[in-house]
Amino acid sequence: MSTLLKTDLRRYFTHPLTLAALLFAAFLGTIDGVRIRQEYAFMIFMHTQPDIFLFLLLLCAQAAVLAVVISSQYQDGIFRLKAIAGHSKGTVFFSTLLSGLIVSLLLPAAYFLLFCLTAHRALNAIPLRNTIAGGTMILLIFQTAAALTILFCTQIQKRMGALVLCTAGMFVLFAANHLCNYELYPSDKMVITLELTDDPDPPAETVNTYRHAVRYLYLPASSGVHWNQAGILVGSDGEPVDTDGSPLQEQYQPVQRVNQNIKYIGGPWRTFLTVVDTLNPLRPLNTAAVQYRTIDPEKSAGNINVAYRTQEREMLYSLLPKYLPVQLSAFALYCFAGWLLFRRKELR
Amino acid sequence: MEYVLTTNAVTKRYGNMRALDALTMHIPKGAVYGFVGRNGAGKTTTIRVICGLQEPTEGDYMLYGVSSKEAAIFDVRKRIGAVVEKPAFYGDLSARRNLEMQYTLLGLPSFEGIDALLKLVGLADTGRKKARNFSLGMKQRLGIAMALCGKPDFLILDEPVNGLDPQGIIEIRELILRLNREQNITVLISSHILDELSRLATHYGFIDKGHLVQEISAADLEKKCRKYLHAVVNDTALLSRALEPTGTDYEILSEQTANLYGTFRITELTKLLEAEGCELISVTEQEESLENYFINLVGDPQPEGGAAK
Numbered sequence: 001m002s003t004l005l006k007t008d009l010r011r012y013f014t015h016p017l018t019l020a021a022l023l024f025a026a027f028l029g030t031i032d033g034v035r036i037r038q039e040y041a042f043m044i045f046m047h048t049q050p051d052i053f054l055f056l057l058l059l060c061a062q063a064a065v066l067a068v069v070i071s072s073q074y075q076d077g078i079f080r081l082k083a084i085a086g087h088s089k090g091t092v093f094f095s096t097l098l099s100g101l102i103v104s105l106l107l108p109a110a111y112f113l114l115f116c117l118t119a120h121r122a123l124n125a126i127p128l129r130n131t132i133a134g135g136t137m138i139l140l141i142f143q144t145a146a147a148l149t150i151l152f153c154t155q156i157q158k159r160m161g162a163l164v165l166c167t168a169g170m171f172v173l174f175a176a177n178h179l180c181n182y183e184l185y186p187s188d189k190m191v192i193t194l195e196l197t198d199d200p201d202p203p204a205e206t207v208n209t210y211r212h213a214v215r216y217l218y219l220p221a222s223s224g225v226h227w228n229q230a231g232i233l234v235g236s237d238g239e240p241v242d243t244d245g246s247p248l249q250e251q252y253q254p255v256q257r258v259n260q261n262i263k264y265i266g267g268p269w270r271t272f273l274t275v276v277d278t279l280n281p282l283r284p285l286n287t288a289a290v291q292y293r294t295i296d297p298e299k300s301a302g303n304i305n306v307a308y309r310t311q312e313r314e315m316l317y318s319l320l321p322k323y324l325p326v327q328l329s330a331f332a333l334y335c336f337a338g339w340l341l342f343r344r345k346e347l348r
Numbered sequence: 349m350e351y352v353l354t355t356n357a358v359t360k361r362y363g364n365m366r367a368l369d370a371l372t373m374h375i376p377k378g379a380v381y382g383f384v385g386r387n388g389a390g391k392t393t394t395i396r397v398i399c400g401l402q403e404p405t406e407g408d409y410m411l412y413g414v415s416s417k418e419a420a421i422f423d424v425r426k427r428i429g430a431v432v433e434k435p436a437f438y439g440d441l442s443a444r445r446n447l448e449m450q451y452t453l454l455g456l457p458s459f460e461g462i463d464a465l466l467k468l469v470g471l472a473d474t475g476r477k478k479a480r481n482f483s484l485g486m487k488q489r490l491g492i493a494m495a496l497c498g499k500p501d502f503l504i505l506d507e508p509v510n511g512l513d514p515q516g517i518i519e520i521r522e523l524i525l526r527l528n529r530e531q532n533i534t535v536l537i538s539s540h541i542l543d544e545l546s547r548l549a550t551h552y553g554f555i556d557k558g559h560l561v562q563e564i565s566a567a568d569l570e571k572k573c574r575k576y577l578h579a580v581v582n583d584t585a586l587l588s589r590a591l592e593p594t595g596t597d598y599e600i601l602s603e604q605t606a607n608l609y610g611t612f613r614i615t616e617l618t619k620l621l622e623a624e625g626c627e628l629i630s631v632t633e634q635e636e637s638l639e640n641y642f643i644n645l646v647g648d649p650q651p652e653g654g655a656a657k
Contacts, residue, residue: 003455010452014441077436081494084399084432085453086425347401 001091004082008099011078017068018103021061022110028054029111033118055138056174058111062104062142063149063170064163070096070153071162079347093342097150097335104146108138133320140327145170147334154342350377351410352502352534353398358407360393360558367393369558370407375502375536375551380528382549383538384642390558391538392433395506398536399430412501426454429500431508435491439480443471443490446479450497469493469523485516492523503527504536509544517544524548542638556646575635577608577617579628586626594620604629 012018032054073079073096082092112135149166156162223245224236232254235241240254248254353375360368368390375381385391396402398409400421408416414424437446447462466472469489474482479490488508495503505524509517525548527533539545545552552569554561564572581587584600591598597609608617618628 003453007449007453010449011438014445016440072439076439077432077434078438080399080401080432081436081450082453083401084425084428084430084495085498086400086422088422 001095004087004091004095005099007082008095009102012065012069012099012103015065015069017065021065021107024061025058025107025110026114028057029114029116030118032111033115054111055108055141056171058107059142059145059170059174060167062107062146063166065103065107066100066146066149067153067156067162067166068159070100070150071156071159074157075159083347089343089345089347090339092347093154093339096154097147097338100150100153101143101146104142104149105139108142137320137323140323140331144327144331144334145174147331147338151334151338151341154338155345349374351375352377352379353409353411353536355394355398355409356407358394358397358404358409360390360397360402361405366558368397368404371555371558371560373553373560374563375534375553377534378528378532379551380524380535380537380548382545382552383536383555384540384542384545384552385538385555386540386646389555391555392506393558394555395430395432395504395536395538399428399432399504400425401432426498427501428504429495429498429502430504430506431488431491431495432504432506435487435494437479437487437490437494440478442476443474443479443482443493446490447493447497450494454498456498465493465496468496468526470519483516485512485519488512488516488520489523492520496527499531500533502534502536506538507540508537509539509541521548542642546638554642554645561645569638569641573635573638573641574609575611575633577612578632578634579606579608580604580630581606581621582627582629586624587621590621590624590626 079092083089087095149170152166152169153162156165225233225241225245226236228234228238232240233242235245235247240248242248351374353373355371355373357370357372358368359366359370371390371394373394383391383394393402397404398411404416410416411421411424412427414420438449441449443466444462447465448459451459451462463472466474469492471486471489471493474486479487482490492503492505492508495505503524508520508524512520521544524535524537528535535548537545537548546566550566551563552566553563579587581604584603584606587606588598588600591608599607599609601607614631617631621628
């Protein structure tokens with residue numbers, strides 16, 4: 001088993017697609033980090049639509065790598081070589097699974113490494129508990145997606161067929177999942193901006209572009225929360241409310257809809273535009289750091305409404321216990337099904 | 349005789365079709381075993397079963413004395429090197445990198461010996477050229493090199509000269525002979541190119557419709573196939589008396605017919621027989637080729653698609 005695993009890992013790391021996918025993951029991490037620094041410099045939570053879209057790209061990259069490397073083993077006769085070298089189908093499958101999982105998890109790892117390196121100053125206020133919870137969920141998603149991809153790859157003998165099916169399948173699955181969850185957030189399209197009013201002397205170049213932080217509201221429409229004529233977030237009784245729907249505390253200014261730009265509406269597409277916008281060379285890249293130094297998100301909450309941070313963190317903590325058994329069960333099911341099917345497969 | 353492989357009534361069924369039908373074969377140690385059969389006769393299926401790529405439906409086989417039903421068969425298979433159907437290698441890697449991967453797969457402690465192996469198969473000068481860009485002959489040789497990693501005792505080659513040009517065929521033939529003679533590797537070669545096999549094989553196994561029709565050594569086959577004169581004489585006892593002092597190899601078939609092996613001048617033969625009072629009534633020269641022998645053994649060729657591959 002160890003020689004098989006060694007061979008499989010060696011194969012991944014000599015395959016140009018693996019290296020390209022790792023570079024792609026690092027690139028996504030970098031641009032996401034830059035985006036966080038610029039747009040969310042004072043908002044220290046990562047669970048946003050842009051992240052999900054980038055993860056979708058990463059999952060597709062993961063599916064592509066696994067599909068090409070694994071199905072090539074049929075086409076090149078490598079599974080045959082392994083069997084002739086005295087390895088049982090079971091060990092061949094589990095080595096394929098294990099090596100695939102290792103490589104799959106390296107992609108988000110590369111993403112986060114570069115993300116953290118790029119955006120560390122904007123992220124250093126995140127509690128460890130939050131990082132662990134978020135990281136665990138992401139790893140669970142990636143490992144389950146990898147197991148599902150490997151299940152299919154070990155059945156498809158044509159490289160191109162596996163590549164198309166797995167990559168497109170992953171895209172559709174994840175997009176469908178996103179759309180299902182989208183219904184949970186009927187107020188998702190309400191784009192608000194929070195004025196950074198305690199910025200005493202913002203650098204001139206940041207005034208227009210970076211004074212606002214765009215966030216989504218996680219409030220069901222049934223809660224009665226809505227924007228009034230003046231663009232203030234109010235409850236069903238017309239009184240200003242916080243982003244979590246609770247009565248607004250005195251020290252906070254009302255949540256105000258300053259700008260609702262149609263191009264920013266609609267999950268992945270909005271994210272794509274944000275990412276593209278991040279890459280705009282005309283945009284000054286160093287202004288976010290200035291902004292961050294001016295505003296400490298934890299200490300100088302003052303006039304900044306930071307309630308959403310707690311709300312989102314709590315939501316994540318509550319999701320994890322539900323997510324963990326579901327994801328682990330799905331993972332175990334995919335592995336078991338993959339093993340059963342592979343045992344019946346003739347090694348070509 | 350010590351056998352590397354013996355199969356015991358191995359049967360492989362696909363639904364109602366029998367790809368292998370109680371196949372029993374014996375491959376002696378140090379032999380070059382020519383596995384002869386038409387397309388679809390079951391050669392590749394047999395090889396796939398031996399290599400562990402397929403499980404037999406019934407029967408078993410012994411590889412180096414270990415039954416296929418024992419768990420130890422996986423260890424014994426490490427003594428095999430095989431090229432089944434088409435050579436297996438990583439297309440986007442060079443010949444050397446491919447061998448390094450195979451060394452890793454076999455758990456060999458170092459890459460020592462790769463250069464010698466590349467030289468042996470004539471791929472030492474391929475540098476960083478990707479294997480997928482090799483010629484057919486080079487791919488075949490790379491496949492054999494992959495099979496030779498870990499110094500196997502038993503090499504299995506499935507149709508190794510298929511699609512090769514004459515030069516490629518000669519190269520593969522010489523390589524196989526060298527491996528057999530210099531490194532004492534037992535070789536199983538399946539082929540339907542009988543002329544090529546006859547230049548290599550020390551033993552033959554003829555398979556038809558999944559059943560092994562006959563096993564025979566090359567020496568015995570040569571005896572059966574060599575040129576001879578079929579003579580009709582008045583009395584074979586007189587013929588025997590005339591030929592005995594000359595050391596001629598002959599076979600008495602009846603009181604009036606005999607086979608005389610070797611090459612003869614008819615005039616001299618007639619004189620020799622006359623001296624003993626033996627009258628030569630008629631004589632015909634005959635020769636049975638391996639192909640004729642095979643056809644006689646398995647019957648006239650049928651359209652392809654009898655047994656499955």
